[in-house]
Amino acid sequence: MDGSHAASRLRIVLGHLGCPSAVVAHPTSGALPLTSFHPQQFQYTLDNNVLSLEQRKFYEENGFLVIKNLVSDADIERFRNEFERICKQEVKPLGLSIMKDVTIVKSEYALSEKVVTKIQDFQEDEELFRYCTLPEILKYVECFTGPNIMAMHTMLINKPPDSGKKTSRHPLHQDLHYFPFRPSNGIVCAWTAMERIDRNNGCLVVLPGTHKGTLKPHDYPQWEGGVNIMFHGIQDYDKNNAHVHLVMEKGDTVFFHPLLIHGSGQNKTQGFRKAISCHFASSDSHYIDVKGTSQENIEKEIVALAKKLHGIEDVSLQDFWRFRARLVKGERTNL
Numbered sequence: 649m650d651g652s653h654a655a656s657r658l659r660i661v662l663g664h665l666g667c668p669s670a671v672v673a674h675p676t677s678g679a680l681p682l683t684s685f686h687p688q689q690f691q692y693t694l695d696n697n698v699l700s701l702e703q704r705k706f707y708e709e710n711g712f713l714v715i716k717n718l719v720s721d722a723d724i725e726r727f728r729n730e731f732e733r734i735c736k737q738e739v740k741p742l743g744l745s746i747m748k749d750v751t752i753v754k755s756e757y758a759l760s761e762k763v764v765t766k767i768q769d770f771q772e773d774e775e776l777f778r779y780c781t782l783p784e785i786l787k788y789v790e791c792f793t794g795p796n797i798m799a800m801h802t803m804l805i806n807k808p809p810d811s812g813k814k815t816s817r818h819p820l821h822q823d824l825h826y827f828p829f830r831p832s833n834g835i836v837c838a839w840t841a842m843e844r845i846d847r848n849n850g851c852l853v854v855l856p857g858t859h860k861g862t863l864k865p866h867d868y869p870q871w872e873g874g875v876n877i878m879f880h881g882i883q884d885y886d887k888n889n890a891h892v893h894l895v896m897e898k899g900d901t902v903f904f905h906p907l908l909i910h911g912s913g914q915n916k917t918q919g920f921r922k923a924i925s926c927h928f929a930s931s932d933s934h935y936i937d938v939k940g941t942s943q944e945n946i947e948k949e950i951v952a953l954a955k956k957l958h959g960i961e962d963v964s965l966q967d968f969w970r971f972r973a974r975l976v977k978g979e980r981t982n983l
């Protein structure tokens with residue numbers, strides 16, 4: 649599939665969606681009832697009445713699905729305010745990590761919204777964690793995870809204006825590289841634009857269909873201007889695969905598969921481009937030991953950092969994940 653084909657398909661699907669409520673009822677799509685299709689036709693989505701047949705097929709084929717206008721302006725305003733309170737250190741949520749851009753991490757700037765590139769692990773911040781419990785988000789998440797849903801990993805990304813060294817880019821990667829749990833089809837990322845996001849301020853770039861491949865080896869890219877800690881990238885992806893730039897309006901939300909290759913471009917504006925996201929997984933999943941796999945490098949890095957920063961020893965990668973995971977729907981069966 650070439651880029652323009654992918655882009656036009658995307659436009660068709662997006663144009664079709666209109667508003668979220670139209671997705672559920674879908675009276676005029678002319679789609680056949682799902683029961684007339686053999687269930688094994690679908691590998692990446694579950695049977696329920698939330699996704700239209702067209703949306704299911706799109707996700708199956710492409711590994712992502714954009715739902716327009718899913719999160720309200722009022723909720724986004726609340727997330728923005730809470731992020732500002734965190735940056736001003738008016739609140740210090742337990743377990744939260746605050747990341748600065750590599751170009752300024754060694755300088756002495758006081759903590760403020762202008763030096764934070766992203767915050768991670770806000771599971772103990774009631775206001776931000778509301779994002780992971782919004783019914784409109786979970787309704788879609790359930791199509792991929794099933795009814796027992798864990799919020800595994802949370803982030804609010806505040807992509808800064810690029811300093812000129814292109815460190816505001818996020819290299820192409822698969823999120824599964826970071827996750828020691830399986831199966832991959834029971835994991836989905838929800839990523840919501842907190843403002844209009846396009847090529848100017850560094851939108852997501854996805855390689856449609858790459859979720860059908862395997863987990864690739866990841867390492868730091870050889871970028872002249874430096875690269876952020878933990879921002880591993882894939883060195884050998886198929887350069888001929890279509891790249892789709894996801895231009896999104898405030899509140900639009902993309903759901904994507906953890907094997908989908910994606911990244912984000914540099915922020916060429918003077919604003920701090922914001923998105924909030926959570927990776928969800930079925931609680932029926934299981935942890936894996938990543939030793940001897942391509943994920944061993946990220947495990948070593950995280951374990952070494954935990955020791956250096958917090959003096960934590962003999963804690964496995966699985967324990968880190970078990971500790972921050974939170975049930976948001978159904979039952980905590982396994983993870």
Ligand SMILES: CCCC(=O)SCCNC(=O)CCNC(=O)[C@H](O)C(C)(C)COP(=O)(O)OP(=O)(O)OC[C@H]1O[C@@H](n2cnc3c(N)ncnc32)[C@H](O)[C@@H]1OP(=O)(O)O
Nearest residue numbers: 745746747748749750753768823826875876877878953957
């Ligand atoms: C789907 C994506 C999923 C994921 O990303 S899952 C990956 C999970 N990631 C994590 O668990 C990382 C969590 N974050 C953290 O550990 C910390 O926030 C982080 C980023 C290390 C910063 O920790 P702080 O407590 O603020 O510590 P610090 O400022 O003293 O930094 C510790 C060492 O790290 C370095 N560092 C921090 N931010 C950096 C950056 N942006 N680029 C490059 N290096 C960076 C920093 O220079 C310091 O190293 P050194 O001790 O000076 O040699």
Ligand SMILES: Nc1ncnc2c1ncn2[C@@H]1O[C@H](COP(=O)(O)OP(=O)(O)OP(=O)(O)O)[C@@H](O)[C@H]1O
Nearest residue numbers: 817818819820847851853869891910911912913914
């Ligand atoms: N040299 C590189 N090595 C690895 N990944 C790269 C490299 N250059 C860009 N990328 C990543 O590839 C993705 C797509 O980049 P691309 O240049 O197509 O888009 P962009 O930078 O967002 O937009 P634009 O080119 O319009 O500025 C981004 O995620 C970016 O971080």
Ligand SMILES: O=C(O)CCC(=O)C(=O)O
Nearest residue numbers: 805818823910911912923
């Ligand atoms: O730039 C972004 O908002 C996406 C970042 C991302 O893909 C990640 O942190 O895994």
Ligand SMILES: [Fe+2]
Nearest residue numbers: 821822823910
């Ligand atoms: Fe990612």
Ligand SMILES: [Mg+2]
Nearest residue numbers: 817912913914
């Ligand atoms: Mg570019």
